[in-house]
Amino acid sequence: MSSKKKIKQINLIPLINVIFLMLIFFMLAGTITTIDPYKIKIPESIIKNDPATPFLTIIVKKNGEIFIDSKNKKKELQKRNYLEILKARKPKEISLKIDSQTPSEYFLKVLKILENEKIKKVVIETNYIKE
Amino acid sequence: MKTHSFYQKEEKELISINITPLIDIVFLLLVFFMLATSFIQKSTIEVNLSTGKTVKVENQKGTVVLILNKEGQVYLNKKLINISNIRNEIIHIIEKNPKSKILIKSHKKIAVQKVIRLIEEIRMAGSDNIKLVNLEK
Numbered sequence: 522m523s524s525k526k527k528i529k530q531i532n533l534i535p536l537i538n539v540i541f542l543m544l545i546f547f548m549l550a551g552t553i554t555t556i557d558p559y560k561i562k563i564p565e566s567i568i569k570n571d572p573a574t575p576f577l578t579i580i581v582k583k584n585g586e587i588f589i590d591s592k593n594k595k596k597e598l599q600k601r602n603y604l605e606i607l608k609a610r611k612p613k614e615i616s617l618k619i620d621s622q623t624p625s626e627y628f629l630k631v632l633k634i635l636e637n638e639k640i641k642k643v644v645i646e647t648n649y650i651k652e
Numbered sequence: 653m654k655t656h657s658f659y660q661k662e663e664k665e666l667i668s669i670n671i672t673p674l675i676d677i678v679f680l681l682l683v684f685f686m687l688a689t690s691f692i693q694k695s696t697i698e699v700n701l702s703t704g705k706t707v708k709v710e711n712q713k714g715t716v717v718l719i720l721n722k723e724g725q726v727y728l729n730k731k732l733i734n735i736s737n738i739r740n741e742i743i744h745i746i747e748k749n750p751k752s753k754i755l756i757k758s759h760k761k762i763a764v765q766k767v768i769r770l771i772e773e774i775r776m777a778g779s780d781n782i783k784l785v786n787l788e789k
Binding site: 533569623626636 | 682
């Protein structure tokens with residue numbers, strides 16, 4: 522009498538179903554974010570507005586360091602010479618990415634610079650939180 | 653003597669597709685989306701760059717002065733107020749005088765987060781006429 526070996530198999534179909542559902546959820550519900558080279562924690566906001574789309578972004582770090590980022594050239598992340606870029610580009614509106622823990626004196630300093638450069642619109646990037 | 657295959661019990665062959673590579677790829681995709689996606693909703697807040705001088709604004713009739721000190725306490729016209737009550741107070745002020753200007757004097761070392769919270773409360777009260785300055789004390 523020949524003995525038949527039974528091959529026990531785990532049913533993977535429910536697992537695949539769950540993984541597919543999770544994949545679809547993450548694909549639809551989330552938004553892919555880029556890694557922030559400055560590691561800035563932007564302020565929280567209770568007002569929901571459209572995300573910023575200006576051409577130039579000014580980055581202000583916690584210690585008051587100022588950088589400029591152009592969406593056209595990703596590598597153009599320059600320190601100190603942001604004033605030259607502002608004068609050369611003459612943007613009408615600008616986006617401000619500031620760390621939430623930055624002392625307000627640096628914030629006001631940047632606003633004063635932008636005011637002097639005759640920039641009409643300044644939008645601060647924030648994270649929306651429900652009130 | 654060998655029996656004929658006809659008499660043997662026929663074993664059905666189950667044809668199955670190997671789904672292991674599919675699971676591998678789906679797992680990789682899942683890990684990618686779990687790590688790369690964010691559920692934080694981005695927003696913006698617009699700041700108006702007013703050109704008026706502080707002294708001028710402060711001395712103007714109908715100017716509301718909000719002081720944000722080092723401890724994060726808020727004073728509305730030199731009276732201590734809870735940040736959650738600011739909205740209602742500003743609404744009352746705007747009802748009386750719709751052209752009221754709001755001057756925020758923040759301490760140099762206070763975090764931007766608190767200044768933005770104050771701006772938002774004023775915006776939600778319906779005023780857009782805000783000027784920001786440093787608290788000199």
